[in-house]
Amino acid sequence: MNRRLFLQSTAAAAATPLIALEPAAERLDVNFATGPWPFRDLPQLDGDSLKQRGITQAITGSLEALLTRDIAAVNARLAAECAKSGGVLLPAGTLHPLLPAWREDLRRCRDEHAMKVIRLHPNYHGYTLADPLFADMLDAITDAGLVVQIVAQMEDQRTQHPLVQAAPVDLKPLHDLLKAHPKARVMVLNANAAMITTALRGCASLWLDCAMIEGVGGIENTLKAWPAEKLCFGTHAPFFYPESSLLKLVESELSRTLLTALTVDNARAFLGRV
Protein backbone atom coordinates (compact mmCIF):
# COMPACT_ATOMS: atom_id res chain seq x y z
CA MET A 1 0.00 0.00 0.00
CA ASN A 2 1.43 3.38 -0.85
CA ARG A 3 1.66 6.25 1.58
CA ARG A 4 -1.38 8.14 0.27
CA LEU A 5 -3.62 5.06 0.34
CA PHE A 6 -2.45 4.25 3.85
CA LEU A 7 -3.39 7.70 5.07
CA GLN A 8 -6.73 7.60 3.27
CA SER A 9 -7.65 4.18 4.56
CA THR A 10 -6.77 5.06 8.13
CA ALA A 11 -8.17 8.58 8.03
CA ALA A 12 -11.61 7.55 9.20
CA ALA A 13 -10.17 5.45 11.97
CA ALA A 14 -7.54 8.02 12.91
CA ALA A 15 -9.99 10.88 13.24
CA THR A 16 -11.83 9.12 16.03
CA PRO A 17 -8.86 8.20 18.26
CA LEU A 18 -7.78 11.82 18.40
CA ILE A 19 -10.69 12.77 20.62
CA ALA A 20 -8.61 11.23 23.39
CA LEU A 21 -6.06 14.02 23.06
CA GLU A 22 -8.29 16.99 22.44
CA PRO A 23 -7.70 19.90 24.81
CA ALA A 24 -9.88 19.31 27.84
CA ALA A 25 -10.89 21.56 30.70
CA GLU A 26 -9.93 18.77 33.04
CA ARG A 27 -7.68 15.74 32.63
CA LEU A 28 -6.41 14.15 35.84
CA ASP A 29 -3.30 12.02 36.17
CA VAL A 30 -3.57 9.93 39.34
CA ASN A 31 0.00 8.60 39.15
CA PHE A 32 2.63 11.32 39.01
CA ALA A 33 5.68 11.84 41.20
CA THR A 34 8.40 14.30 41.97
CA GLY A 35 11.83 14.05 43.51
CA PRO A 36 14.96 12.14 42.55
CA TRP A 37 15.11 8.47 41.53
CA PRO A 38 18.22 6.90 43.06
CA PHE A 39 19.28 5.03 39.93
CA ARG A 40 18.60 7.40 37.05
CA ASP A 41 18.36 11.10 36.31
CA LEU A 42 14.67 11.42 35.44
CA PRO A 43 13.31 14.22 33.26
CA GLN A 44 12.43 17.33 35.25
CA LEU A 45 8.67 17.36 34.75
CA ASP A 46 6.54 19.86 36.65
CA GLY A 47 3.01 21.19 36.47
CA ASP A 48 3.78 23.16 33.33
CA SER A 49 5.19 20.07 31.59
CA LEU A 50 1.97 18.26 32.34
CA LYS A 51 -0.18 21.13 31.13
CA GLN A 52 1.76 21.16 27.87
CA ARG A 53 0.70 17.55 27.47
CA GLY A 54 -2.95 18.31 28.16
CA ILE A 55 -2.94 17.12 31.77
CA THR A 56 -4.56 19.66 34.09
CA GLN A 57 -3.96 18.08 37.47
CA ALA A 58 -1.89 15.23 38.91
CA ILE A 59 -1.89 13.35 42.19
CA THR A 60 1.79 13.60 43.01
CA GLY A 61 3.87 11.43 45.30
CA SER A 62 7.53 11.74 46.21
CA LEU A 63 10.15 9.34 44.91
CA GLU A 64 12.22 10.24 47.96
CA ALA A 65 9.61 8.46 50.07
CA LEU A 66 10.84 5.06 48.92
CA LEU A 67 14.15 5.04 50.76
CA THR A 68 14.36 8.14 52.95
CA ARG A 69 13.78 7.56 56.66
CA ASP A 70 13.02 11.17 57.56
CA ILE A 71 9.67 10.89 55.86
CA ALA A 72 8.28 13.96 57.63
CA ALA A 73 10.83 16.07 55.75
CA VAL A 74 10.03 14.25 52.52
CA ASN A 75 6.34 15.08 52.88
CA ALA A 76 7.11 18.70 53.74
CA ARG A 77 9.32 19.06 50.64
CA LEU A 78 6.61 17.46 48.52
CA ALA A 79 3.99 19.86 49.86
CA ALA A 80 6.25 22.84 49.15
CA GLU A 81 7.00 21.61 45.64
CA CYS A 82 3.32 21.09 44.85
CA ALA A 83 2.40 24.48 46.30
CA LYS A 84 4.52 26.09 43.56
CA SER A 85 2.50 24.43 40.80
CA GLY A 86 -0.55 26.68 40.93
CA GLY A 87 -2.84 23.83 41.85
CA VAL A 88 -1.69 21.40 39.15
CA LEU A 89 0.15 19.03 41.48
CA LEU A 90 -1.90 17.57 44.35
CA PRO A 91 0.49 16.20 46.97
CA ALA A 92 0.14 12.59 48.12
CA GLY A 93 2.21 12.18 51.28
CA THR A 94 3.69 8.87 52.28
CA LEU A 95 3.45 6.98 55.56
CA HIS A 96 5.90 4.30 56.60
CA PRO A 97 4.21 2.16 59.25
CA LEU A 98 7.45 0.56 60.43
CA LEU A 99 8.90 3.94 61.40
CA PRO A 100 8.34 5.07 64.97
CA ALA A 101 5.48 7.55 65.34
CA TRP A 102 4.03 7.21 61.84
CA ARG A 103 0.70 8.57 63.12
CA GLU A 104 2.33 11.96 63.59
CA ASP A 105 3.24 11.93 59.90
CA LEU A 106 -0.40 11.29 59.09
CA ARG A 107 -1.41 14.22 61.28
CA ARG A 108 1.06 16.53 59.55
CA CYS A 109 -0.05 15.36 56.10
CA ARG A 110 -3.60 16.29 56.92
CA ASP A 111 -3.28 19.27 59.27
CA GLU A 112 -0.10 20.99 58.13
CA HIS A 113 0.03 20.11 54.43
CA ALA A 114 -3.73 19.83 53.75
CA MET A 115 -3.12 16.61 51.85
CA LYS A 116 -6.07 14.54 50.67
CA VAL A 117 -4.15 11.48 49.53
CA ILE A 118 -1.66 9.10 51.12
CA ARG A 119 0.57 7.04 48.82
CA LEU A 120 2.03 3.81 50.22
CA HIS A 121 5.04 1.75 49.12
CA PRO A 122 4.76 -1.56 51.01
CA ASN A 123 7.42 -3.32 48.93
CA TYR A 124 10.03 -0.63 49.61
CA HIS A 125 9.10 -0.28 53.27
CA GLY A 126 9.06 -3.96 54.16
CA TYR A 127 5.50 -4.83 55.13
CA THR A 128 2.69 -6.75 53.48
CA LEU A 129 -0.99 -5.98 53.09
CA ALA A 130 -1.69 -8.97 55.34
CA ASP A 131 0.18 -7.39 58.27
CA PRO A 132 -2.19 -6.15 61.02
CA LEU A 133 -0.20 -2.93 60.95
CA PHE A 134 -1.48 -2.25 57.46
CA ALA A 135 -5.11 -2.63 58.54
CA ASP A 136 -4.43 -0.25 61.45
CA MET A 137 -2.92 2.31 59.10
CA LEU A 138 -5.81 1.95 56.66
CA ASP A 139 -8.24 2.69 59.48
CA ALA A 140 -6.20 5.66 60.67
CA ILE A 141 -6.04 7.16 57.19
CA THR A 142 -9.76 6.59 56.65
CA ASP A 143 -10.64 8.07 60.03
CA ALA A 144 -8.54 11.10 59.14
CA GLY A 145 -10.71 11.55 56.05
CA LEU A 146 -7.95 10.78 53.54
CA VAL A 147 -7.79 8.33 50.65
CA VAL A 148 -5.07 5.78 49.92
CA GLN A 149 -2.94 4.87 46.93
CA ILE A 150 -0.96 1.63 47.14
CA VAL A 151 1.85 1.38 44.60
CA ALA A 152 1.99 -2.24 43.50
CA GLN A 153 5.39 -1.84 41.86
CA MET A 154 7.67 0.93 40.68
CA GLU A 155 9.79 -0.96 38.18
CA ASP A 156 9.97 -4.26 36.29
CA GLN A 157 11.81 -6.71 38.57
CA ARG A 158 13.98 -7.81 35.67
CA THR A 159 15.58 -4.39 35.35
CA GLN A 160 15.98 -3.46 39.02
CA HIS A 161 19.34 -2.63 40.55
CA PRO A 162 20.72 -5.95 41.81
CA LEU A 163 21.35 -4.57 45.30
CA VAL A 164 17.95 -2.91 45.67
CA GLN A 165 15.37 -5.39 44.48
CA ALA A 166 11.73 -5.06 45.46
CA ALA A 167 9.23 -7.71 44.42
CA PRO A 168 5.76 -6.40 43.56
CA VAL A 169 3.28 -6.06 46.43
CA ASP A 170 1.12 -9.15 46.96
CA LEU A 171 -2.33 -7.65 46.40
CA LYS A 172 -4.38 -10.73 47.32
CA PRO A 173 -5.21 -9.60 50.88
CA LEU A 174 -6.99 -6.52 49.51
CA HIS A 175 -10.14 -8.40 48.60
CA ASP A 176 -11.00 -9.28 52.20
CA LEU A 177 -9.50 -6.08 53.63
CA LEU A 178 -11.76 -3.89 51.53
CA LYS A 179 -14.75 -5.88 52.72
CA ALA A 180 -13.68 -5.48 56.33
CA HIS A 181 -12.97 -1.74 55.89
CA PRO A 182 -15.81 -0.58 53.68
CA LYS A 183 -15.22 3.12 54.32
CA ALA A 184 -11.64 3.03 53.08
CA ARG A 185 -11.12 4.54 49.62
CA VAL A 186 -8.27 2.67 48.00
CA MET A 187 -6.56 2.91 44.64
CA VAL A 188 -3.80 0.57 43.42
CA LEU A 189 -1.21 2.14 41.14
CA ASN A 190 0.92 0.28 38.60
CA ALA A 191 -1.04 -2.97 38.70
CA ASN A 192 -0.48 -5.00 35.55
CA ALA A 193 -3.03 -7.07 33.66
CA ALA A 194 -2.04 -10.27 35.46
CA MET A 195 -2.60 -8.69 38.89
CA ILE A 196 -5.94 -7.28 37.78
CA THR A 197 -7.27 -10.58 36.52
CA THR A 198 -6.00 -12.68 39.43
CA ALA A 199 -5.18 -11.05 42.78
CA LEU A 200 -7.57 -8.12 42.35
CA ARG A 201 -10.44 -10.04 40.81
CA GLY A 202 -13.70 -9.13 42.49
CA CYS A 203 -12.36 -6.05 44.32
CA ALA A 204 -15.39 -4.06 43.24
CA SER A 205 -14.71 -0.97 45.34
CA LEU A 206 -11.08 -0.58 44.28
CA TRP A 207 -9.74 2.03 41.83
CA LEU A 208 -6.85 1.28 39.45
CA ASP A 209 -4.68 3.27 37.10
CA CYS A 210 -3.57 2.33 33.60
CA ALA A 211 0.18 3.09 33.67
CA MET A 212 1.31 -0.55 33.72
CA ILE A 213 -1.60 -2.09 31.84
CA GLU A 214 0.08 -3.49 28.76
CA GLY A 215 -1.01 -5.43 25.68
CA VAL A 216 -2.51 -4.23 22.45
CA GLY A 217 -5.76 -2.40 23.22
CA GLY A 218 -4.90 -2.79 26.90
CA ILE A 219 -7.50 -0.40 28.32
CA GLU A 220 -10.23 -1.87 26.15
CA ASN A 221 -9.28 -5.36 27.30
CA THR A 222 -9.18 -4.38 30.96
CA LEU A 223 -12.63 -2.85 30.76
CA LYS A 224 -14.08 -6.16 29.58
CA ALA A 225 -13.71 -7.43 33.15
CA TRP A 226 -13.12 -4.32 35.26
CA PRO A 227 -15.80 -1.69 36.05
CA ALA A 228 -15.42 1.40 33.88
CA GLU A 229 -15.99 3.71 36.83
CA LYS A 230 -12.99 2.23 38.65
CA LEU A 231 -10.18 2.72 36.14
CA CYS A 232 -8.23 5.99 36.03
CA PHE A 233 -5.75 7.65 33.75
CA GLY A 234 -2.29 7.53 35.36
CA THR A 235 1.12 8.04 33.78
CA HIS A 236 3.75 6.91 36.31
CA ALA A 237 5.72 9.91 35.06
CA PRO A 238 8.46 10.97 35.25
CA PHE A 239 9.67 7.38 35.67
CA PHE A 240 7.72 6.56 32.49
CA TYR A 241 7.34 8.83 29.51
CA PRO A 242 3.88 10.38 30.16
CA GLU A 243 3.12 9.92 26.47
CA SER A 244 2.71 6.19 27.15
CA SER A 245 -0.60 6.47 29.00
CA LEU A 246 -1.76 9.35 26.79
CA LEU A 247 -1.31 7.11 23.75
CA LYS A 248 -3.08 4.23 25.49
CA LEU A 249 -6.18 6.43 25.43
CA VAL A 250 -5.74 6.72 21.67
CA GLU A 251 -4.92 3.07 21.02
CA SER A 252 -8.01 1.67 22.73
CA GLU A 253 -11.35 2.42 21.15
CA LEU A 254 -13.10 4.45 23.86
CA SER A 255 -16.25 6.54 23.64
CA ARG A 256 -16.24 10.14 24.81
CA THR A 257 -18.16 9.07 27.89
CA LEU A 258 -15.56 6.45 28.73
CA LEU A 259 -12.69 8.85 28.11
CA THR A 260 -14.24 11.35 30.49
CA ALA A 261 -14.75 8.63 33.08
CA LEU A 262 -11.10 7.55 32.84
CA THR A 263 -9.56 11.00 32.80
CA VAL A 264 -11.91 13.00 35.02
CA ASP A 265 -14.93 11.44 36.71
CA ASN A 266 -13.33 8.38 38.28
CA ALA A 267 -10.44 10.30 39.79
CA ARG A 268 -12.88 12.88 41.12
CA ALA A 269 -14.95 10.13 42.70
CA PHE A 270 -11.83 8.68 44.31
CA LEU A 271 -10.90 12.09 45.69
CA GLY A 272 -14.45 12.56 46.97
CA ARG A 273 -15.06 15.60 44.78
CA VAL A 274 -18.62 16.26 43.76
Add this chain to the structure above:
Amino acid sequence: MRESDLLPRMHWLMNPKFRIWDLHCHLSGVPGLTPEERLGQLLRYADRVGIERLCVYMGMKWSQDPAPDDFRKQNDEVLRAIAKHPDRAFGFVTLNPKHVAESLAELERCVANGPMVGVKLWVAKRCDGPEIDPLIARAVELKAVIFQHTWFKTTANYPGESTPDDLVALAKRFPNVPIICGHTGGTWELGIRAIRDQKNLFADLAGSDPTAGITEMAVRELGTERVIYGSDCGGRSFASQLAKVHGAAITEAQKQQIFQGTLRSLMNPILKAKGIQA
Protein backbone atom coordinates in the same frame (compact mmCIF):
# COMPACT_ATOMS: atom_id res chain seq x y z
CA MET B 1 -10.15 12.90 2.79
CA ARG B 2 -6.88 14.23 1.43
CA GLU B 3 -3.63 14.11 3.34
CA SER B 4 -3.59 17.92 3.53
CA ASP B 5 -7.04 17.89 5.17
CA LEU B 6 -5.75 15.66 7.91
CA LEU B 7 -2.66 17.58 8.87
CA PRO B 8 -4.02 20.49 10.90
CA ARG B 9 -6.34 18.23 12.86
CA MET B 10 -3.59 15.91 13.99
CA HIS B 11 -2.37 16.15 17.53
CA TRP B 12 1.33 16.50 18.33
CA LEU B 13 1.38 12.84 19.36
CA MET B 14 -0.23 11.76 16.13
CA ASN B 15 1.69 13.78 13.61
CA PRO B 16 1.09 11.99 10.31
CA LYS B 17 4.32 13.28 8.88
CA PHE B 18 6.00 10.45 10.75
CA ARG B 19 6.19 7.26 8.80
CA ILE B 20 6.25 4.45 11.32
CA TRP B 21 7.34 0.86 10.74
CA ASP B 22 7.19 -1.50 13.71
CA LEU B 23 10.17 -3.87 13.89
CA HIS B 24 8.78 -6.21 16.53
CA CYS B 25 5.28 -7.75 16.34
CA HIS B 26 3.82 -11.15 17.23
CA LEU B 27 0.66 -13.13 16.70
CA SER B 28 0.30 -13.87 20.40
CA GLY B 29 -1.38 -11.80 23.11
CA VAL B 30 -4.06 -10.68 20.67
CA PRO B 31 -7.50 -12.23 20.13
CA GLY B 32 -8.37 -14.17 16.98
CA LEU B 33 -8.82 -17.81 16.05
CA THR B 34 -6.62 -17.62 12.96
CA PRO B 35 -3.32 -15.91 12.18
CA GLU B 36 -5.13 -13.70 9.68
CA GLU B 37 -7.64 -12.55 12.30
CA ARG B 38 -4.89 -11.81 14.77
CA LEU B 39 -2.88 -9.72 12.34
CA GLY B 40 -6.13 -7.97 11.41
CA GLN B 41 -6.62 -7.08 15.08
CA LEU B 42 -3.05 -5.78 15.39
CA LEU B 43 -3.59 -3.63 12.30
CA ARG B 44 -6.84 -2.24 13.70
CA TYR B 45 -4.87 -0.81 16.62
CA ALA B 46 -1.84 0.07 14.49
CA ASP B 47 -4.15 2.24 12.39
CA ARG B 48 -5.32 4.10 15.47
CA VAL B 49 -1.79 5.09 16.43
CA GLY B 50 -0.42 5.76 12.96
CA ILE B 51 1.75 2.69 12.27
CA GLU B 52 2.06 1.82 8.62
CA ARG B 53 3.90 -1.51 8.54
CA LEU B 54 4.45 -4.35 10.99
CA CYS B 55 7.29 -6.89 11.01
CA VAL B 56 5.68 -10.10 12.26
CA TYR B 57 7.34 -13.20 13.66
CA MET B 58 6.55 -16.28 15.74
CA GLY B 59 3.22 -18.09 15.72
CA MET B 60 0.06 -18.23 17.76
CA LYS B 61 1.64 -20.50 20.39
CA TRP B 62 5.28 -20.19 21.40
CA SER B 63 7.82 -22.58 22.77
CA GLN B 64 11.19 -21.56 24.15
CA ASP B 65 12.93 -24.41 22.34
CA PRO B 66 10.75 -25.28 19.36
CA ALA B 67 11.36 -28.55 17.51
CA PRO B 68 11.47 -28.27 13.70
CA ASP B 69 7.80 -29.21 13.34
CA ASP B 70 6.94 -26.49 15.80
CA PHE B 71 8.89 -23.65 14.19
CA ARG B 72 7.68 -24.72 10.76
CA LYS B 73 4.11 -24.48 12.03
CA GLN B 74 4.75 -21.05 13.55
CA ASN B 75 6.30 -19.86 10.29
CA ASP B 76 3.29 -21.23 8.39
CA GLU B 77 1.07 -19.08 10.58
CA VAL B 78 3.12 -15.97 9.84
CA LEU B 79 3.03 -16.81 6.12
CA ARG B 80 -0.77 -17.05 6.28
CA ALA B 81 -1.08 -13.78 8.15
CA ILE B 82 1.17 -11.73 5.87
CA ALA B 83 -0.43 -13.25 2.76
CA LYS B 84 -3.71 -11.66 3.90
CA HIS B 85 -2.07 -8.25 4.45
CA PRO B 86 0.92 -8.13 2.08
CA ASP B 87 0.79 -4.34 1.90
CA ARG B 88 0.96 -3.87 5.67
CA ALA B 89 3.17 -6.64 7.07
CA PHE B 90 6.63 -8.11 6.60
CA GLY B 91 7.42 -11.63 7.82
CA PHE B 92 10.56 -12.79 9.63
CA VAL B 93 11.31 -16.53 9.79
CA THR B 94 11.75 -18.09 13.24
CA LEU B 95 14.73 -20.47 13.44
CA ASN B 96 16.30 -22.62 16.17
CA PRO B 97 20.11 -22.98 16.14
CA LYS B 98 19.75 -26.33 17.90
CA HIS B 99 18.38 -27.64 14.58
CA VAL B 100 20.75 -26.27 11.98
CA ALA B 101 19.77 -28.34 8.94
CA GLU B 102 16.06 -27.82 9.48
CA SER B 103 16.58 -24.12 10.12
CA LEU B 104 18.55 -23.76 6.90
CA ALA B 105 15.69 -25.50 5.10
CA GLU B 106 13.25 -23.00 6.66
CA LEU B 107 15.38 -20.14 5.40
CA GLU B 108 15.10 -21.57 1.89
CA ARG B 109 11.38 -22.15 2.19
CA CYS B 110 10.36 -18.86 3.80
CA VAL B 111 12.97 -16.36 2.59
CA ALA B 112 14.77 -17.66 -0.53
CA ASN B 113 11.59 -19.13 -2.00
CA GLY B 114 9.01 -17.30 0.08
CA PRO B 115 7.98 -13.76 0.93
CA MET B 116 9.80 -13.35 4.25
CA VAL B 117 12.49 -10.71 4.64
CA GLY B 118 14.11 -11.36 8.02
CA VAL B 119 15.24 -13.91 10.60
CA LYS B 120 14.11 -14.10 14.23
CA LEU B 121 16.24 -15.91 16.81
CA TRP B 122 14.80 -16.27 20.29
CA VAL B 123 15.80 -18.13 23.45
CA ALA B 124 16.45 -21.77 22.47
CA LYS B 125 20.22 -21.38 22.52
CA ARG B 126 22.54 -18.55 23.37
CA CYS B 127 23.87 -16.87 20.27
CA ASP B 128 27.57 -16.80 21.19
CA GLY B 129 28.17 -20.41 20.05
CA PRO B 130 29.35 -21.47 16.56
CA GLU B 131 26.20 -23.50 15.74
CA ILE B 132 24.46 -20.32 14.75
CA ASP B 133 27.10 -19.31 12.18
CA PRO B 134 25.71 -21.24 9.18
CA LEU B 135 22.30 -19.67 9.78
CA ILE B 136 23.79 -16.18 9.85
CA ALA B 137 25.92 -16.90 6.78
CA ARG B 138 22.93 -18.05 4.73
CA ALA B 139 20.77 -15.18 5.97
CA VAL B 140 23.48 -12.79 4.77
CA GLU B 141 23.47 -14.38 1.31
CA LEU B 142 19.72 -13.84 1.20
CA LYS B 143 20.10 -10.23 2.47
CA ALA B 144 17.66 -11.09 5.28
CA VAL B 145 17.43 -8.75 8.26
CA ILE B 146 18.76 -10.57 11.35
CA PHE B 147 17.10 -10.14 14.74
CA GLN B 148 18.36 -11.76 17.97
CA HIS B 149 16.38 -11.50 21.23
CA THR B 150 18.55 -10.42 24.17
CA TRP B 151 18.01 -9.56 27.83
CA PHE B 152 20.13 -8.68 30.83
CA LYS B 153 17.76 -9.80 33.60
CA THR B 154 18.49 -8.93 37.21
CA THR B 155 16.29 -11.93 38.02
CA ALA B 156 18.32 -14.39 35.80
CA ASN B 157 17.95 -15.18 32.12
CA TYR B 158 16.44 -18.39 30.75
CA PRO B 159 19.12 -21.04 30.13
CA GLY B 160 19.20 -20.41 26.37
CA GLU B 161 18.53 -16.69 26.55
CA SER B 162 21.25 -14.48 25.06
CA THR B 163 22.61 -11.33 26.64
CA PRO B 164 23.86 -8.39 24.59
CA ASP B 165 27.37 -9.63 25.50
CA ASP B 166 26.61 -12.95 23.77
CA LEU B 167 25.44 -11.01 20.73
CA VAL B 168 28.64 -8.97 20.68
CA ALA B 169 30.58 -12.27 20.48
CA LEU B 170 28.50 -13.28 17.47
CA ALA B 171 28.75 -9.84 15.87
CA LYS B 172 32.56 -9.94 16.11
CA ARG B 173 32.56 -13.04 13.92
CA PHE B 174 30.41 -11.23 11.31
CA PRO B 175 31.74 -7.67 11.62
CA ASN B 176 30.19 -6.49 8.36
CA VAL B 177 26.74 -7.94 8.98
CA PRO B 178 24.12 -5.72 10.61
CA ILE B 179 22.39 -7.56 13.47
CA ILE B 180 19.58 -6.22 15.63
CA CYS B 181 19.94 -6.48 19.41
CA GLY B 182 16.40 -7.37 20.50
CA HIS B 183 15.03 -5.30 23.42
CA THR B 184 18.44 -3.59 23.68
CA GLY B 185 18.96 -6.10 26.48
CA GLY B 186 15.81 -4.97 28.35
CA THR B 187 17.93 -3.39 31.05
CA TRP B 188 18.86 -0.77 28.53
CA GLU B 189 21.50 1.10 30.50
CA LEU B 190 23.56 -2.10 30.36
CA GLY B 191 22.51 -3.18 26.87
CA ILE B 192 23.42 0.10 25.21
CA ARG B 193 26.87 0.06 26.82
CA ALA B 194 27.42 -3.58 25.85
CA ILE B 195 26.78 -3.03 22.15
CA ARG B 196 28.18 0.49 21.80
CA ASP B 197 31.57 -0.37 20.34
CA GLN B 198 30.27 -3.15 18.10
CA LYS B 199 29.17 -0.93 15.27
CA ASN B 200 27.28 -3.61 13.33
CA LEU B 201 24.79 -4.03 16.19
CA PHE B 202 21.51 -2.11 16.18
CA ALA B 203 19.23 -1.35 19.13
CA ASP B 204 15.59 -2.54 19.15
CA LEU B 205 13.67 -0.33 21.60
CA ALA B 206 10.79 -2.80 21.96
CA GLY B 207 9.37 -4.79 24.79
CA SER B 208 10.49 -3.10 27.97
CA ASP B 209 8.59 -0.62 30.13
CA PRO B 210 8.50 2.93 28.71
CA THR B 211 11.13 4.15 31.16
CA ALA B 212 12.11 7.72 30.44
CA GLY B 213 15.61 8.08 29.07
CA ILE B 214 16.00 4.89 27.03
CA THR B 215 15.84 6.59 23.67
CA GLU B 216 17.93 9.58 24.66
CA MET B 217 20.72 7.32 25.93
CA ALA B 218 20.55 5.08 22.87
CA VAL B 219 20.81 8.10 20.59
CA ARG B 220 23.65 9.58 22.65
CA GLU B 221 25.74 6.42 22.77
CA LEU B 222 24.90 4.67 19.49
CA GLY B 223 23.72 7.44 17.17
CA THR B 224 20.22 7.64 15.76
CA GLU B 225 21.16 5.53 12.76
CA ARG B 226 21.61 2.51 15.06
CA VAL B 227 18.26 2.82 16.88
CA ILE B 228 14.97 1.21 15.77
CA TYR B 229 11.41 1.54 17.05
CA GLY B 230 9.53 -1.69 17.77
CA SER B 231 6.65 -2.60 20.06
CA ASP B 232 6.64 -6.32 20.94
CA CYS B 233 2.87 -6.32 20.47
CA GLY B 234 0.44 -8.05 21.25
CA GLY B 235 2.03 -8.62 24.69
CA ARG B 236 2.94 -4.92 24.77
CA SER B 237 0.79 -2.03 23.72
CA PHE B 238 1.83 0.05 20.74
CA ALA B 239 1.22 3.07 22.95
CA SER B 240 3.85 2.40 25.59
CA GLN B 241 6.48 1.65 22.99
CA LEU B 242 5.69 4.52 20.64
CA ALA B 243 5.95 6.79 23.68
CA LYS B 244 9.65 5.97 23.95
CA VAL B 245 10.16 7.86 20.69
CA HIS B 246 7.31 10.39 20.72
CA GLY B 247 8.22 11.34 24.29
CA ALA B 248 11.99 11.47 23.90
CA ALA B 249 13.89 14.75 24.03
CA ILE B 250 15.31 14.41 20.51
CA THR B 251 14.63 16.18 17.23
CA GLU B 252 11.76 15.36 14.88
CA ALA B 253 14.29 14.18 12.30
CA GLN B 254 15.80 11.81 14.84
CA LYS B 255 12.34 10.47 15.69
CA GLN B 256 11.68 9.79 12.02
CA GLN B 257 15.00 7.99 11.69
CA ILE B 258 14.08 5.73 14.63
CA PHE B 259 10.46 5.22 13.56
CA GLN B 260 11.41 4.08 10.07
CA GLY B 261 14.72 5.28 8.68
CA THR B 262 17.08 2.86 10.37
CA LEU B 263 14.93 -0.21 9.76
CA ARG B 264 14.32 0.82 6.19
CA SER B 265 18.03 1.07 5.51
CA LEU B 266 18.50 -2.46 6.88
CA MET B 267 15.60 -3.77 4.79
CA ASN B 268 16.31 -1.96 1.54
CA PRO B 269 18.66 -4.63 0.11
CA ILE B 270 16.18 -7.47 0.51
CA LEU B 271 13.16 -5.37 -0.47
CA LYS B 272 14.97 -4.39 -3.64
CA ALA B 273 16.07 -7.98 -4.31
CA LYS B 274 12.50 -9.19 -3.92
CA GLY B 275 10.97 -6.28 -5.81
CA ILE B 276 8.85 -5.25 -2.82
CA GLN B 277 7.62 -1.64 -3.01
CA ALA B 278 7.27 0.02 0.36
